[in-house]
Amino acid sequence: MISGNDTVNEALAKAKSKKVYIEGNFTKLLKGSLDADVVAYISECKNKDKQSRRKRLDVTKQVQLQNKELEEAAVIKEALVIELQNEKDEAERLRDEAVEDLDIMQKRTQFELIGLIVKVALIIIVGVGVTTTLLYSIAMLANKDTTILGNAWSNLFGILLTNSFSIIGTIMGVKYATEKNQ
């Protein structure tokens, strides 16, 4: 081991024998010596230090470059994620719009159908009512026997009235059920 009593030359010779080489900026402070072995050792230390520095510099630069590439990739990735999110939001908006349009269309079709049923039912009810009333009136004006026709007219009118309420009730029920399903 190197002791505090060793001269610099002795210390360097001991280090050399153990194959221990001085590293770092300390090598820059080492100057020549009268001892050829020590000169060779110092020169070897400097060379080894330069080689390890060069190697480390190359590795560090490579790591630095890879870091830069990773940072750039992360930025691109983040931009892509934002773009994807925007497209997803847009797709969801369009889907919601389509569902809403479809719903409106279905409702419109249902309302049109209900309207048609009501219209037809009303025409039939009014038609039958008008026809029987007309027949009853003609019979009365022509002084014919109206006993059967009068009973038939009142019965028919009652039935038509009941049926019309039934139709209206059915329509309202369908409408209520449709609204409840939604």
Add this chain to the structure above:
Amino acid sequence: MIDSILLVDDEDLFHLVFEDACSLLDMTLSLEALNSSDEADRLFKQWFEDGPIEERPECVFVDLNIIGSSFDGIELIRKINTDYGNGVVIGIISSSDDNQEIEKAKEVGAQFWIIKSDEIEPRLEDFIKDYNSYKTKSAPFKVYK
């Protein structure tokens, strides 16, 4: 050879690159690297107010944008040159080559601007050649591209 260098840069990897490049070019015997301009400000303040002034580095390299610091490299140079007695060779080392920023640095007394790149050694070699004239304040402001 420069007696002592202080590097102020937030990027730890660049500390290693700079240290090895300086060592390979026999630029300096002593290199200290700091991560923030606040820390550098505190040290310069201490050297200026309490001393010893000899402990100040001979040359200072400052990054332009120091993440995590209260102020940027240009402001640090202004503080060192106006508040803490000047007396050091100081400049910017940055990957930016923004002309507006370069002009700002020049105005606050930066002596050089070195652009960081993958190959920093040739720029540092050119800088060493001009170093003595920076020390005597006889060299004009220069950008090492």
